[in-house]
Amino acid sequence: MRNLVFKNLTSQAKKRKIISSLETTDREGLHSVIRRHFIGVVKEIKGDNFPQGSPSVYILKEHNNKEQRGRFLCRVKGRIYLNANGRRFIVFFMHSLKITLCAASQGLSGSRDG
16 A cells, blocks of 8 residues: 655745655555655845855754654755846755655554654
8 A cells, every 4th residue: 555645835925935745655564655745945145245154964864663663854954046037046845755664564553753
């Protein structure tokens, strides 16, 4: 069995876009949950003040043989500068991917932590 849930939230007033998906699969004794998440925010830059900072990548991988569980998390944050019609903008973004694997009996009766 496979379930898919998509969300697409856009706010023109806040200049923000959020896209997320959740995929749940039960197959061959394995329960898997895959969450994908994207957030983007656009801001106009006035003057010569460019926000400083560096991109970041965070990766976590856990495996527990005793509980027959596995978890993977990857998160990327950054920014992009762009020019359009003589105006300067900065786009802040964050992508995340979270995968949780466990035995099918645990996935159906266990907690649904994210």
